[in-house]
Amino acid sequence: MSVFRALVRRELSAFFQGPTGFIIIAAVLFLIGLGFVIVLSGLNGQATPIPVTQVFYSTYFFWLILLLIAPIITMRSFAMERASGTYESLMTAPIGDWQVVLSKFAGALIFYAILWVPLLVCSVVVRFYVGESAVLGLGPVVTSAIGILLVGCLYMSMGCFASALTRNQAVAAVSGFAMGAALFFTGFFSYFAGDRSDWISQLARHVSLANHMESFSRGVIDLSAVIFFLSLTALFLYLTHKVVESRRWK
Amino acid sequence: MIEVENLTKRYGQHVALDGLSFSVDCGEVVGFLGPNGAGKSTTMRILTTFMAATSGSVRVGGDCVFENPMRVRERIGYMPENNPLPTDLRVGDYLKFRAQLKRLANGDSANRIAGVMEQCGVADVAGRFIGQLSRGYRQRVGLADALLAKPELIVLDEPTAGLDPNQVRSVRRLIRGLAGGHTVLISSHILSEIEMTCDRVVILHEGRLLASGALEELMAKANAVVVAEVRASFIDAKKWATKLALGQAECAAQQDGYVRCQFADAKSAHAREKIFASANERGWPLRELSRQAPSLEDLFVSLTHGKGGPK
Numbered sequence: 098m099s100v101f102r103a104l105v106r107r108e109l110s111a112f113f114q115g116p117t118g119f120i121i122i123a124a125v126l127f128l129i130g131l132g133f134v135i136v137l138s139g140l141n142g143q144a145t146p147i148p149v150t151q152v153f154y155s156t157y158f159f160w161l162i163l164l165l166i167a168p169i170i171t172m173r174s175f176a177m178e179r180a181s182g183t184y185e186s187l188m189t190a191p192i193g194d195w196q197v198v199l200s201k202f203a204g205a206l207i208f209y210a211i212l213w214v215p216l217l218v219c220s221v222v223v224r225f226y227v228g229e230s231a232v233l234g235l236g237p238v239v240t241s242a243i244g245i246l247l248v249g250c251l252y253m254s255m256g257c258f259a260s261a262l263t264r265n266q267a268v269a270a271v272s273g274f275a276m277g278a279a280l281f282f283t284g285f286f287s288y289f290a291g292d293r294s295d296w297i298s299q300l301a302r303h304v305s306l307a308n309h310m311e312s313f314s315r316g317v318i319d320l321s322a323v324i325f326f327l328s329l330t331a332l333f334l335y336l337t338h339k340v341v342e343s344r345r346w347k
Numbered sequence: 348m349i350e351v352e353n354l355t356k357r358y359g360q361h362v363a364l365d366g367l368s369f370s371v372d373c374g375e376v377v378g379f380l381g382p383n384g385a386g387k388s389t390t391m392r393i394l395t396t397f398m399a400a401t402s403g404s405v406r407v408g409g410d411c412v413f414e415n416p417m418r419v420r421e422r423i424g425y426m427p428e429n430n431p432l433p434t435d436l437r438v439g440d441y442l443k444f445r446a447q448l449k450r451l452a453n454g455d456s457a458n459r460i461a462g463v464m465e466q467c468g469v470a471d472v473a474g475r476f477i478g479q480l481s482r483g484y485r486q487r488v489g490l491a492d493a494l495l496a497k498p499e500l501i502v503l504d505e506p507t508a509g510l511d512p513n514q515v516r517s518v519r520r521l522i523r524g525l526a527g528g529h530t531v532l533i534s535s536h537i538l539s540e541i542e543m544t545c546d547r548v549v550i551l552h553e554g555r556l557l558a559s560g561a562l563e564e565l566m567a568k569a570n571a572v573v574v575a576e577v578r579a580s581f582i583d584a585k586k587w588a589t590k591l592a593l594g595q596a597e598c599a600a601q602q603d604g605y606v607r608c609q610f611a612d613a614k615s616a617h618a619r620e621k622i623f624a625s626a627n628e629r630g631w632p633l634r635e636l637s638r639q640a641p642s643l644e645d646l647f648v649s650l651t652h653g654k655g656g657p658k
Contacts, residue, residue, distance in 0.1 A: 103447035114435040182431030186492070189395045189427075190448040191420040345399040345416075 100192055101200055108204025111173065118208065121169060125162055125212045132158030133219045153216075153314070160307070162212075163252060164281060168273030170208055171256025172266045174201040175341075179264035194341045198257070202334060205253040206246075213245050237316035244313025247326035248306060252277055254333035261340040281306055348373045348500055348530040349394065354403035356389050356554075363389045364400070365554040373499075376526045378541030378562070379534035381551035382647070387534040388428050390551070391504050394532075395425045408499060421449075424493035424529075428504040430486055434478030438469055438488055441477060442495065449496040459495065467491040467521060483514035490521060500530045507540060519544055538642060550650065557650050566641060568649055573610045575622050576635040581606055584631075591625060593618050605634065 112118030136153050153159060178184040187197065220238050259273035260266075284305030290298035302308065309322035349371040356364040364386045371377045379387050392398045393405055396416040404411065410418045433441065442464065446456040464470040467487040472480060477488060486506065493501055506522065507515045522544050525531050535541050541548055542562055550557040550565070558565055573593065577584055581598065584606035588596035593610040600606050610618065619636055626633045641649070 099453075100448055100450065103444055107444055111433075111435060181433070182427060182429060183433055185392070185397055185427040186425065186431065186445075187448075189397050189420055189423065189425050190445070191417055191450065192448055193417070344397065345413075 101196055101203075104192070104196060104200030105203050105207070108174070108201055109207060111204075112208050117173075121166060121208075122212060125166055126215050128158055128162050129213075129215050129219065132156055132162075133216075133223075137223070159310075160281060163248060164274065164277050166212065167209070167249075167252035167277055168256050168259065168270045171205050171253055171260050171273055172270035173260070174205060174257050175261040175337075176263050176266045176269040180266070188341075188344075194338055198261075198334060198338045198341055202253055202257050202337075205257065206249055209249040209253055210246060213242070216245075217242070234316065237314060240313045240316050240318055243318065244310050244322075247313075247323060248310065250330040251326050251333070254330045254337065255280075258333045258337045258340070261337045280304060284308065348375075348408055349532070350404075350406040351390070351394075352404045354390065354393065354405060355401045356386070356393065356398075357401045363554055364393075364403075366403070367551070367554065367556055369549045369556055369559055371530060371532060371549075373530055374527060375547060376522070376531040376533070376545045378545035378548040379532055379551065380536070380538065380541050380548050381534075381557075382536055384553075385536075385551040386554040387536075387551060388504055389554075391425075391427075391502055391532070391534060395423055395502055396420055421496070422499045424496060424498035424501045426489045426493045426503045426506060429508070430489035430506075432477045432485055432488060434476065437474055437476055438464070438480070439473040441488065442491060445492050445495055451496060459497075463491040463494045466494065466524075468517065483510055483517070486510060486514070486518060487521070490518070494525075498529065500532070501525060503531070503533045505534055505536075507535070507537075515540075538646065539640075550646075552647065552650075557647070565646060565650070571618075571641055572639045573618050573622065574607065574635060574637050574639065575610070575626070575633060576601070576605045576607045577626050578605050578632040578634070579629070584608060587625070587629070591622065593621070607635075 112121075132153060135158075136156060175184070178187060188194075217238070255276050256269075256273040259276060260269040262272065263269050283301055284307060286301035287298065287305040287308065290301055303325075309319065309325060312319040312322060349369075351370065352368050354364050354367040355362070367386070367390065379390070381387050389398070393400045394407065394412065396412045396419050399413060404413075406412070407419045408422050410422075412419050436444065439460070442460045443456070446460055451459055461470070464473055467490050469484060469487050469491055472484055477485060480488070490503070490506065493503065503522070507518050510518060519540075522531065522533065526546075533541065533544060545562065547560060548562050548565065549559045577587075579587070581600045585596075585598045588598055588608045588610070591610070595611045597609045597611070598606050610622070619638060623633065623636060
């Protein structure tokens with residue numbers, strides 16, 4: 098366990114030893130702030146039937162941040178170690194492949210979670226000024242946080258997989274972005290599908306991240322959404338492990 | 348300590364290792380010699396469990412590297428080619444991180460880290476970022492990492508590549524100091540490098556074992572060039588040189604009346620005695636008589652062509 102902790106700490110220190118981590122945090126902070134200001138000015142003091150958290154997720158800001166930032170967080174995880182050659186000393190230390198994969202994933206996920214702390218602060222600020230618990234109850238804030246973490250699990254595992262495939266960080270970022278965007282926009286079709294019941298529409302509805310997030314932002318933990326996110330995360334972590342292991346295939 | 352049998356590694360069509368077999372005993376310092384592309388790094392990567400081989404078997408301390416990689420990794424201290432290190436960590440933090448990965452007990456690890464930093468001469472840069480260090484220091488940080496867990500086997504891939512002569516000397520001294528306590532395998536494409544640090548050499552060529560044994564024995568088989576400068580007329584000197592029959596002789600007149608003769612195949616131990624006696628007999632002043640140590644290329648030529656016999 099101490100080995101795992103050391104690996105995760107190393108992952109996190111890589112973000113904060115240089116400017117990378119702070120630049121990402123600054124960019125996300127700006128986008129979250131901007132998104133919130135736009136949401137609030139849109140409401141303009143009018144009563145809203147839905148929680149503010151839900152309004153935030155239905156804007157583009159949340160998805161923009163997720164799609165753009167996720168591949169940038171994960172791009173260095175494996176690709177940089179391969180490019181600099183430190184991968185070789187890492188993989189010849191007495192640690193298992195799973196430990197390496199999971200620590201890289203955990204490091205990315207923790208950094209991702211740190212990014213969303215300002216959103217929580219925004220919620221507190223709104224709550225403070227509105228002074229009315231109906232607008233922003235504790236329930237929706239907690240379930241939204243769970244939702245954000247679950248989407249994060251999926252995107253971080255996908256990004257780790259993209260990074261494990263190459264030694265070039267730019268390639269890792271672009272392929273990670275492509276996978277993430279493909280998944281997101283497949284779900285987007287469900288808006289056009291209406292209530293058609295052909296298999297494409299059904300698939301679109303099933304993989305629609307926006308639909309899954311909506312229930313979380315309403316304060317509901319939808320088990321099917323939880324299973325959807327966790328199973329895909331497990332799949333991508335498994336694939337990442339296979340890629341890492343493949344160097345020892347005959 | 349190491350037993351390699353029939354090791355083969357193919358990258359697609361390219362054969363990197365072709366049925367390589369050798370073994371290394373406990374406590375030996377063995378040099379792994381060969382030109383670039385001979386398969387040295389590939390062998391080391393397989394040995395350290397980083398890669399799998401296409402076929403063949405490799406055992407380190409009795410454990411198979413394919414079946415028991417964890418036990419092998421615990422025994423090995425490895426410094427990969429070009430000694431890659433994370434540039435964003437401080438020397439002390441990096442070694443602490445590596446100590447955790449190698450499962451050094453917390454109580455011992457601080458002492459052990461201080462010990463290897465002292466041993467490798469990096470204690471004075473413990474607080475500096477690795478990215479800011481000179482190449483010589485980085486190399487020693489890599490060595491410190493390899494020594495950290497007191498491994499039974501230390502594998503160093505070109506430990507002195509890219510260092511200046513002073514740094515080479517200090518790294519060499521360090522490696523020499525490891526003999527006895529550890530089994531050491533060092534790769535190099537420079538013969539003199541290996542000559543000064545190793546008890547025994549394993550020579551690779553195009554993925555195959557060319558020779559293995561004490562370096563002096565191998566060197567004795569190689570053609571040695573002997574140079575003699577005598578004061579005589581060019582024609583006399585040339586006739587004399589040919590008559591000595593020490594392989595192909597090349598003569599060149601120097602400006603000050605001396606003639607420089609090179610004997611290409613002066614393998615016999617008495618070649619120089621013979622030259623000296625013969626020049627003396629003729630009353631020719633002799634101002635230089637030297638044997639030039641064969642280079643790795645010479646050794647290769649003699650090993651690949653009829654085991655060093657006359658061509």
